[in-house]
Amino acid sequence: MRHPRHVAICAAVALASGCWGLYWLPQRELEAGGLTGGWGTIAQYLIPLALLSPVALWRWSRGRETGVRFLLLGTLLGGGIVCYAMSFLLTEVVRALLLFYLTPLWATLIEIAIARRLPGWSRALSLALALAGVWIIFGVSGEFPWPRNAGDWLALAGGAMVATGAARAHAVQPEGVFGLLFSFFLYGSAVAVGLSLLLTGELGPMPQAESWGAMLPWLVVFSIVFLIPTNGLLIWSPAKLGAGLFGILILSEIIFGTISAALWAGEDFGWREATGGCLIVLAGLSEVLFSRAPADGAGHSAT
Numbered sequence: 001m002r003h004p005r006h007v008a009i010c011a012a013v014a015l016a017s018g019c020w021g022l023y024w025l026p027q028r029e030l031e032a033g034g035l036t037g038g039w040g041t042i043a044q045y046l047i048p049l050a051l052l053s054p055v056a057l058w059r060w061s062r063g064r065e066t067g068v069r070f071l072l073l074g075t076l077l078g079g080g081i082v083c084y085a086m087s088f089l090l091t092e093v094v095r096a097l098l099l100f101y102l103t104p105l106w107a108t109l110i111e112i113a114i115a116r117r118l119p120g121w122s123r124a125l126s127l128a129l130a131l132a133g134v135w136i137i138f139g140v141s142g143e144f145p146w147p148r149n150a151g152d153w154l155a156l157a158g159g160a161m162v163a164t165g166a167a168r169a170h171a172v173q174p175e176g177v178f179g180l181l182f183s184f185f186l187y188g189s190a191v192a193v194g195l196s197l198l199l200t201g202e203l204g205p206m207p208q209a210e211s212w213g214a215m216l217p218w219l220v221v222f223s224i225v226f227l228i229p230t231n232g233l234l235i236w237s238p239a240k241l242g243a244g245l246f247g248i249l250i251l252s253e254i255i256f257g258t259i260s261a262a263l264w265a266g267e268d269f270g271w272r273e274a275t276g277g278c279l280i281v282l283a284g285l286s287e288v289l290f291s292r293a294p295a296d297g298a299g300h301s302a303t
Helices: 008-021 022-033 039-061 071-087 093-100 103-115 121-137 149-173 178-198 207-237 242-250 251-266 273-288
Strands: none
Touching: 008 207, 008 242, 008 251, 008 273, 022 039, 022 207, 022 251, 039 071, 039 178, 039 207, 071 093, 071 149, 071 178, 093 103, 093 121, 093 149, 103 121, 103 149, 121 242, 121 251, 121 273, 149 207, 149 242, 149 273, 178 207, 251 273
């Protein structure tokens, strides 16, 4: 059955994802402060992990859930976003965005495999609208962006991992938010550090100690105000909404990103961006209002 606050959760997910479309603004501050390349990504996992660790230890001492046991969920969701972020170091921005935002397609295919049922007409409509909107916004001439380098594969893998993690969260229905959130940053940090060892050349030189010192207070505030709350909502919601709907709603990031870039960065906003954005909005609305209730989670295993 649907969650009693289904529409409210959908709206919150769309808004939280939209806020990530504004992420390029603080990212500019990070780069200006010396955290170039992938160092900002690593810092934005390790610092929230450090902030949440004392809470996790306190919960562990009282026998409460910490999230350490959610190895698979944390690796899929946290690691998927890391792969997406790191892909920009190795490929063109448009290709990374297109390949990652095949997430709704992966999510629907995974839901079919898990629930053993074909999606209804509303999902077929919303998926077609969503992918068409993404395609139009990025100005693709008709050629599918088949992966051709390591960055492309990272972006594609990131989208598939997030979709699989969302489906897994819906299947196991983990209780509470903290365990999921801690596992997201814990295992996402492990993936970020692992990839950094493989991408030493692309990461660029280690930022100077002065840069770390100057940016650390800002990163702590940014983690508390933005990274932890938005990621907490986004990794909790798939268990309530299902992976397919979640994958469509997070496309709001593209809409917010293109509009904000036009307003504050002087980038073009023409018929492609307007048409594609409208299609994505229609996709979300059709799925939220007309889709049937997702099947209940099939199990309650730990990972």
